[in-house]
Structures are given as structure tokens and as C-alpha cells.
Amino acid sequence: xxxxxxxxxxxxxxxxxxxxxxxxxxxxxxxxxxxxxxxxxxxxxxxxxxxxxxxxxxxxxxxxxxxxxxxxxxxxxxxxxxxxxxxxxxxxxxxxxxxxxxxxxxxxxxxxxxxxxxxxxxxxxxxxxxxxxxxxxxxxxxxxxxxxxxxxxxxxxxxxxxxxxxxxxxxxxxxxxxxxxxxxxxxxxxxxxxxxxxxxxxxxxxxxxxxxxxxxxxxxxxxxxxxxxxxxxxxxxxxxxxxxxxxxxxxxxxxxxxxxxxxxxxxxxxxxxxxxxxxxxxxxxxxxxxxxxxxxxxxxxxxxxxxxxxxxxxxxxxxxxxxxxxxxxxxxxxxxxxxxxxxxxxxxxxxxxxxxxxxxxxxxxxxxxxxxxxxxxxxxxxxxxxxxxxxxxxxxxxxxxxxxxxxxxxxxxxxxxxxxxxxxxxxxxxxxxxxxxxxxxxxxxxxxxxxxxxxxxxxxxxxxxxxxxxxxxxxxxxxxxxxxxxxxxxxxxxxxxxxxxxxxxxxxxxxxxxxxxxxxxxxxxxxxxxxxxxxxxxxxxxxxxxxxxxxxxxxxxxxxxxxxxxxxxxxxxxxxxxxxxxxxxxxxxxxxxxxxxxxxxxxxxxxxxxxxxxxxxxxxxxxxxxxxxxxxxxxxxxxxxxxxxxxxxxxxxxxxxxxxxxxxxxxxxxxx
Amino acid sequence: xxxxxxxxxxxxxxxxxxxxxxxxxxxxxxxxxxxxxxxxxxxxxxxxxxxxxxxxxxxxxxxxxxxxxxxxxxxxxxxxxxxxxxxxxxxxxxxxxxxxxxxxxxxxxxxxxxxxxxxxxxxxxxxxxxxxxxxxxxxxxxxxxxxxxxxxxxxxxxxxxxxxxxxxxxxxxxxxxxxxxxxxxxxxxxxxxxxxxxxxxxxxxxxxx
Numbered sequence: 001x002x003x004x005x006x007x008x009x010x011x012x013x014x015x016x017x018x019x020x021x022x023x024x025x026x027x028x029x030x031x032x033x034x035x036x037x038x039x040x041x042x043x044x045x046x047x048x049x050x051x052x053x054x055x056x057x058x059x060x061x062x063x064x065x066x067x068x069x070x071x072x073x074x075x076x077x078x079x080x081x082x083x084x085x086x087x088x089x090x091x092x093x094x095x096x097x098x099x100x101x102x103x104x105x106x107x108x109x110x111x112x113x114x115x116x117x118x119x120x121x122x123x124x125x126x127x128x129x130x131x132x133x134x135x136x137x138x139x140x141x142x143x144x145x146x147x148x149x150x151x152x153x154x155x156x157x158x159x160x161x162x163x164x165x166x167x168x169x170x171x172x173x174x175x176x177x178x179x180x181x182x183x184x185x186x187x188x189x190x191x192x193x194x195x196x197x198x199x200x201x202x203x204x205x206x207x208x209x210x211x212x213x214x215x216x217x218x219x220x221x222x223x224x225x226x227x228x229x230x231x232x233x234x235x236x237x238x239x240x241x242x243x244x245x246x247x248x249x250x251x252x253x254x255x256x257x258x259x260x261x262x263x264x265x266x267x268x269x270x271x272x273x274x275x276x277x278x279x280x281x282x283x284x285x286x287x288x289x290x291x292x293x294x295x296x297x298x299x300x301x302x303x304x305x306x307x308x309x310x311x312x313x314x315x316x317x318x319x320x321x322x323x324x325x326x327x328x329x330x331x332x333x334x335x336x337x338x339x340x341x342x343x344x345x346x347x348x349x350x351x352x353x354x355x356x357x358x359x360x361x362x363x364x365x366x367x368x369x370x371x372x373x374x375x376x377x378x379x380x381x382x383x384x385x386x387x388x389x390x391x392x393x394x395x396x397x398x399x400x401x402x403x404x405x406x407x408x409x410x411x412x413x414x415x416x417x418x419x420x421x422x423x424x425x426x427x428x429x430x431x432x433x434x435x436x437x438x439x440x441x442x443x444x445x446x447x448x449x450x451x452x453x454x455x456x457x458x459x460x461x462x463x464x465x466x467x468x469x470x471x472x473x474x475x476x477x478x479x480x481x482x483x484x485x486x487x488x489x490x491x492x493x494x495x496x497x498x499x500x501x502x503x504x505x506x507x508x509x510x511x512x513x514x515x516x517x518x519x520x521x522x523x524x525x526x527x528x529x530x531x532x533x534x535x536x537x538x539x540x541x542x543x544x545x546x547x548x549x550x551x552x553x554x555x556x557x558x559x560x561x562x563x564x565x566x567x568x569x570x571x572x573x574x575x576x577x578x579x580x581x582x583x584x585x586x587x588x589x590x591x592x593x594x595x596x597x598x599x600x601x602x603x604x605x606x607x608x609x610x611x612x613x614x615x616x617x618x619x620x621x622x623x624x625x626x627x628x629x630x631x632x633x634x635x636x637x638x639x640x641x642x643x644x645x646x647x648x649x650x651x652x653x654x655x656x657x658x659x660x661x662x663x664x665x666x667x668x669x670x671x672x
Numbered sequence: 673x674x675x676x677x678x679x680x681x682x683x684x685x686x687x688x689x690x691x692x693x694x695x696x697x698x699x700x701x702x703x704x705x706x707x708x709x710x711x712x713x714x715x716x717x718x719x720x721x722x723x724x725x726x727x728x729x730x731x732x733x734x735x736x737x738x739x740x741x742x743x744x745x746x747x748x749x750x751x752x753x754x755x756x757x758x759x760x761x762x763x764x765x766x767x768x769x770x771x772x773x774x775x776x777x778x779x780x781x782x783x784x785x786x787x788x789x790x791x792x793x794x795x796x797x798x799x800x801x802x803x804x805x806x807x808x809x810x811x812x813x814x815x816x817x818x819x820x821x822x823x824x825x826x827x828x829x830x831x832x833x834x835x836x837x838x839x840x841x842x843x844x845x846x847x848x849x850x851x852x853x854x855x856x857x858x859x860x861x862x863x864x865x866x867x868x869x870x871x872x873x874x875x876x877x878x879x880x881x
Contacts, residue, residue, distance in 0.1 A: 205703035249703065657741060659797070660741050662812055663745050
């Protein structure tokens with residue numbers, strides 16, 4: 001229980017305090033610092049989201065206006081959503097519509113610059129690493145209004161029956177070079193609206209939109225269907241939009257399958273979601289905790305929150321637990337050299353030290369982690385809580401070095417990445433190498449949401465040494481069968497291709513506290529399935545992340561990895577670090593000999609979306625006839641600090657029963 | 673309720689127990705009716721409905737079990753005390769949660785009402801036993817009240833239940849103490865008022881002639 005306090009307080013404090021941060025960064029139009037041109041005006045901003053069972057389609061439509069007396073290039077920047085596949089960009093200039101096709105990054109840049117130099121209308125969308133998506137539109141005439149529409153897909157994060165959708169707007173401020181070069185304008189002149197259509201096969205019992213609840217009108221269209229509309233005027237694009245929804249309690253452990261195979265002669269694509277129905281017990285014995293805290297200059301404004309969080313977390317420990325605190329900026333240092341038992345005196349001493357910390361310098365994450373991993377006790381379970389908001393820019397920064405470092409020790413690292421535009425690839429490498437997990441914390445996140453996402457995973461047994469196999473159906477490109485750990489409440493999401501439909505036998509072999517467990521089921525992969533073409537792009541994105549992850553771990557040649565990412569990006573039309581979305585008119589694509597792959601793909605997706613629009617959410621569970629798990633999904637997370645219940649127990653009932661007996665006896669005596 | 677020639681039936685108690693059981697079994701109902709601090713202004717009715725819904729497992733069993741035991745006894749003994757205790761408890765117990773447990777964002781359960789019923793029944797019993805000068809009964813009652821108070825104190829201090837697995841929720845000892853006090857106050861108040869009316873009525877009676 002003390003562990004729960006620790007993590008709960010830690011996450012709670014980081015989540016609560018973030019809104020206090022001095023971040024003025026946001027999504028918005030960019031103009032070069034010192035430019036005589038007025039920035040592009042954001043006339044309106046419309047967010048349209050469809051959450052369909054396991055994934056979300058996000059469409060953002062914005063209108064911009066050039067108030068200058070000269071022709072300018074418009075630049076718009078927005079944080080990269082985590083694990084999102086940017087798939088469509090369309091620009092409407094007057095009566096002309098330009099559409100996007102994905103090509104190699106360098107080629108896209110060359111063609112765009114060429115079109116711009118010739119005075120043609122053109123657009124370009126690039127992914128700037130983990131930091132932002134940048135949209136450029138060439139040759140916007142004086143007084144001209146343009147409309148830009150972008151679409152991306154992403155798999156939904158569902159943990160302990162709680163789904164979280166994030167539309168990131170607030171910039172993380174991690175790109176120092178961009179900050180000094182560009183002046184950002186994030187004000188929306190007109191309306192900022194949000195429309196969400198939620199379609200879930202499982203009943204939805206609750207919704208939360210922190211900061212938007214009072215503005216939102218929610219229509220209930222059925223057990224798993226909701227339509228949400230919210231709008232405001234005069235908003236700035238400086239706070240994230242977050243949606244949480246809760247599925248009904250006591251759903252069974254299960255397997256869901258969404259497949260797409262329109263052609264009998266070609267492999268199909270699938271998304272398989274395993275929701276374990278396994279009873280995982282709380283960890284009760286004392287543990288070691290290492291806090292590794294970023295106190296670099298970019299943490300200014302967040303440090304007070306972190307200090308408070310650490311102090312509150314330390315106070316949640318018991319003397320059986322031990323702790324160590326490491327801080328890093330340009331260099332790393334320990335606040336206590338050896339592990340301290342969490343006695344009240346030690347906790348008070350450390351609390352004073354932590355409270356006196358000041359921000360300084362750059363971010364030497366490697367040295368901080370290296371120091372935190374030193375002097376561990378092999379006989380005790382150790383968890384490292386790594387909290388940072390920035391990019392490693394001092395000392396060793398190569399992800400391979402981090403993977404090597406973590407491969408040498410047996411600890412779990414739980415990474416909390418504060419704000420948007422954090423270095424997700426590096427954090428993912430760190431967490432996955434150690435068998436831990438990483439979690440983003442948006443400034444818009446609330447206490448409930450954060451606690452629900454983190455606490456119980458750390459404080460309960462995990463399914464470990466897990467291996468998922470599919471037999472009977474030939475499955476390809478589905479990643480490694482060795483899954484490793486599955487934390488309480490987490491789902492296992494597998495994307496892959498399959499040769500042809502048929503009966504599949506799916507087995508999850510794993511261990512829980514060292515004991516072997518096997519879960520088996522059988523179901524059919526469809527021969528033909530045409531409802532969900534979007535699964536193809538989600539599959540490609542998952543493959544790209546796998547390839548990039550392997551490169552970060554030093555397991556793949558970087559050049560070959562880049563080529564593989566580019567090939568996938570072009571084949572499935574996704575904006576990646578190696579590919580960009582070039583936006584031209586039909587003639588432009590013909591001039592440059594570019595195939596209209598994305599137009600064809602978008603047409604198929606739109607047809608499927610229109611067919612689905614009027615229908616209720618389709619059930620996706622495939623193991624109902626032969627359930628893989630006998631138990632229920634991990635119970636709804638109710639944070640210890642958040643959920644209140646009763647004090648009635650056998651003792652109370654005994655006291656109550658004896659009083660009832662006394663009352664009955666007394667009445668009888670009175671009647672006698 | 674009592675009809676001619678029939679035994680009295682604790683109708684309100686039965687209906688409330690039935691409602692708690694049905695709401696627990698109804699998919700999604702606990703989430704729809706539980707108290708959520710963030711929804712206090714938009715869905716204030718949840719402060720009342722939250723007391724009829726429960727978390728799965730031990731929580732629902734013991735809370736509803738205790739209510740099923742005490743509520744009929746109180747209802748049949750003094751319906752006015754029963755109704756006033758329920759009505760007052762239903763408001764002051766959530767108020768206790770709001771004020772005494774600021775970090776609690778959600779709550780469910782009949783336990784606060786259970787402790788209010790316990791307090792109210794204790795007052796009625798005390799009056800009966802004292803009127804009959806039943807010292808043994810009074811001693812037993814004192815032990816029962818002391819045990820419950822000690823148990824609430826334990827929960828208030830430790831934040832956990834004695835025998836029940838409370839993973840995922842915390843016992844709201846502060847609110848239960850509020851419920852216990854409210855039950856005592858309601859019973860004493862109603863009985864005191866009744867006694868006063870009766871006394872005044874008796875004093876106003878003058879011999880005819």
C-alpha cells in the first residue's frame with residue numbers, strides 16, 4: 001500500500017502542478033523572428049475526432065488569412081501526437097483544392113521549393129523529429145484565405161478500461177533552435193470547435209474532458225455511442241484537448257480483432273488487442289526506489305512541482321522501503337550516497353534537500369541514469385522513477401548507449417515525460433529495455449486520469465516472460481512473439497499481416513510470480529474484410545516504430561532502417577522522419593511524375609467511413625465462444641486518494657447484529 | 673406500513689435494499705450514479721444517488737447487509753426517526769466527504785447511512801432501556817457503541833478497514849463519524865420533539881367539569 005502512495009503522490013503532484021508551469025508555447029503559425037510581415041491569422045480551428053473501437057481518426061481543419069500587402073509563405077507548427085500516422089493533407093486556395101501525396105523527404109522539399117520559386121500554390125508537411133509537424137504553404141496572396149485540412153490515425157490507449165485520447169496543442173518547448181528563430185502566433189480569431197463521435201462496442205459509462213466539461217454538449221446515442229460538441233471563441237491553441245472515457249465495469253478478459261483483407265490474392269492486415277483477464281496481486285514487501293530528476297534549465301517553473309511531488313512521495317514510504325535521489329543537469333549528483341531506509345528522520349532530511357534544489361544548465365540524462373543505477377542491491381526489487389521534460393543534449397545522447405546501460409542491470413525504469421514534444425523515442429528505448437513503461441503527462445491531464453494510467457501498473461504483479469503465438473493462420477510482420485511484461489490493466493496490441501483467412505489458435509504463455517500460465521483460444525481470421533482499411537496505416541506505423549526502436553537499440557543498421565521506414569511511409573502514405581507530404585494540384589503531380597497512391601487510399605477509407613457512419617459500433621470480440629481468459633479485465637482503477645467507500649465489515653456487522661438482537665429482545669420485554 | 677390484522681412491514685427498507693441490489697447488478701449503473709467531485713456543479717444529484725451504489729466484492733456485501741439488518745428495525749420502531757435519519761444523513765454524509773476528505777474524488781456506498789442508523793437505533797434503545805432501568809441492557813449497549821466508535825477511530829487513523837479488502841477504495845471514516853453523530857442527533861431531536869408535544873398535550877388536558 002505504501003508503494004501505491006508513493007507512485008500516486010508522485011504522479012498526482014506532477015499532474016496537478018503542471019498547469020502552473022510558465023509555458024507560453026503552443027501550436028500556431030510561425031513567422032521568422034524580426035520579419036516585417038505580419039503573421040498569418042488563424043481564422044478558425046476545427047477538431048473532428050471519430051473514436052472507433054480501437055483507434056481514432058483525427059481531422060483538423062483550419063482557416064488562415066494573409067493580412068499583409070505582400071505574398072508570403074505560411075508556416076504552421078503543431079506538436080507530434082504520440083504514435084500518430086499523419087495521412088492526409090488538403091489545402092483549399094480560392095476555388096482550387098490541392099491534395100497531399102507522400103514522397104521521400106528530400107524529394108518533397110526540392111519539389112516544394114521549386115513550385116514556390118515558380119510562384120505556384122503548393123504545400124509541404126514535414127515531421128520534425130519528435131518535436132513537431134510543420135505545415136508550409138507557398139505563395140499566399142495578399143488578403144487571401146486558405147483552408148488546410150489534416151488527418152491522422154492513432155491506436156487508442158486503453159488501460160484498466162479507461163481510454164485516453166490526446167490532441168496535443170501546447171508546445172513542449174524542447175526545440176531551442178526553433179524557439180529563437182520563429183515567432184509564434186497561437187490566437188484563434190474566430191471559433192475553436194471540437195466534435196467527437198465515440199463508437200465503442202463495449203458500453204461507455206463515463207466521459208471526462210478536463211477543462212472542456214462545462215463547454216461540451218454530450219449526446220448519448222446508445223450504450224457505446226456518444227457525440228460531443230464544444231466550441232469557444234477567442235481561444236488560443238495553447239492547451240491540449242484530452243478525452244477520457246470509461247468502459248463498463250467487470251468486462252471479461254478478451255481478444256478483439258479488427259482485420260482488413262479486401263483482396264483474396266493479397267495478404268490482409270489486422271489489429272489484435274489482448275485484454276488479459278488475470279488476477280494480479282498487489283506487491284506488499286518493501287522495495288528500493290531511485291528518483292532520477294531532471295533539474296536542467298528547461299525545468300524552471302516545473303521544479304517546485306517536482307520538489308513537492310518527491311517530498312509527498314517520500315512521506316508515503318514505510319521504513320521497510322529504501323530510497324535514493326539523483327538529480328541531473330549538465331552533470332549528475334546524488335543527494336544521498338547510499339540507499340536510506342524511509343524512516344521519518346531520513347524522509348525529513350531528504351525533503352529539506354529536495355526543497356532546496358535549483359534549476360541549472362543542460363540535460364545530461366545519461367549521466368543521471370547511470371548514477372541512479374549504481375550501487376543497487378541485487379537482493380531487493382528496485383524501481384527507477386525517471387522524470388524529465390526535455391531532450392538529452394549533454395554527455396552521451398545516443399539511444400544505443402542507454403540500451404546498453406540498462407541491459408547491464410535488473411531494474412525497471414518508469415519514465416514520466418512532461419509536456420508535449422518530449423523525446424519519446426529515447427524514453428521508449430529506456431523504458432522498454434528495462435521492462436518498465438513510459439508515460440506522457442500533458443498539462444491538461446487531471447489527477448484521476450494520471451493515477452489511473454500509472455499507479456496500479458507499478459504496484460501490482462506483472463505478467464512476465466509473456467509470449468504470444470498464432471498458429472493455423474500464417475501471420476507476418478507482427479513483431480517479436482516474446483512480449484516480455486504486461487502490467488496490470490494494460491492491453492497487448494499486435495499489428496500484423498496474414499496470408500489468408502482461416503481458423504487460428506492463439507496462445508499466450510507467460511509467468512505470474514514465477515508460476516507458468518497458459519491461455520489459449522481459437523477464432524477465425526476473415527478471408528474477406530472491407531470495413532476497416534485504416535488498419536493498414538496503423539499496421540505500417542507500428543512497423544515503423546518497431547524499426548526505429550531496433551535502430552535505437554543498436555539492433556539494426558541506421559541506413560537500412562531509414563530506407564525501410566521510407567519504403568513503408570511511401571507504400572502506406574504516412575509522414576515519417578524519412579517521408580513528407582507534398583501538397584499540389586493534379587497538374588503538379590503529373591508534372592513531377594508522382595503516383596496518386598494517397599488519393600486512392602483516401603477514397604477507399606472514406607467509402608468505408610461513410611458505410612460505417614450510420615451503423616452502431618461493430619463488435620470486435622472474437623473469443624466469446626471460447627474465452628481465452630476465465631477472469632475479468634483488471635478492475636477499474638480507483639486511486640487510493642480518489643475513491644471512497646464504506647467502513648462496514650464483519651466487525652461492524654457483528655456489532656450491528658448484536659444491537660439488532662438487543663433491540664428485538666428489548667421490544668419483546670416491553671411487549672411482555 | 674401496517675394494515676388491519678397484518679404484521680407491520682418495513683416497506684421503505686425493503687425498497688431501498690432492492691434499489692441498491694438492482695443498481696449494483698445493472699451494468700454501468702454504479703459509474704453513472706457514484707459521486708464525482710468534478711461533476712458536483714453539473715450533476716449534483718450524484719451526492720444522493722452515490723449512497724445507493726457500491727464497488728464490487730466486500731463493499732456491496734457488507735454495506736447492504738448492514739442496512740438490511742438495521743433499517744427495518746428502525747423503521748418498524750419509529751418511522752419518523754427512520755425517515756428523518758435517512759433524509760438528514762443523505763445530505764450531511766456527502767457534505768462530510770466534501771469537507772473532511774478533500775482528496776476524495778469519488779465515493780459510493782450505504783456505509784454512512786448504516787452508521788447513522790446505528791446511532792439512531794442506539795438512542796431509541798437507550799431511552800427504552802433507561803425507562804425500564806435495564807442496567808444489563810444499558811451496559812451491552814454501551815459496549816456496542818464503544819466498539820463501533822473504536823472501530824471508526826481505527827479507520828480514521830489508519831485509512832484502512834480491519835477485515836475487509838479495500839483495494840481500490842478507502843473507508844471514509846470522517847464521513848462515517850458524521851453519519852453516526854447525525855443519527856444520534858436525529859433520533860434525539862425527533863424523540864425530544866415528540867416527547868415535548870406529548871408533554872404539552874398532557875399538560876393542556878384539564879379535567880372536565
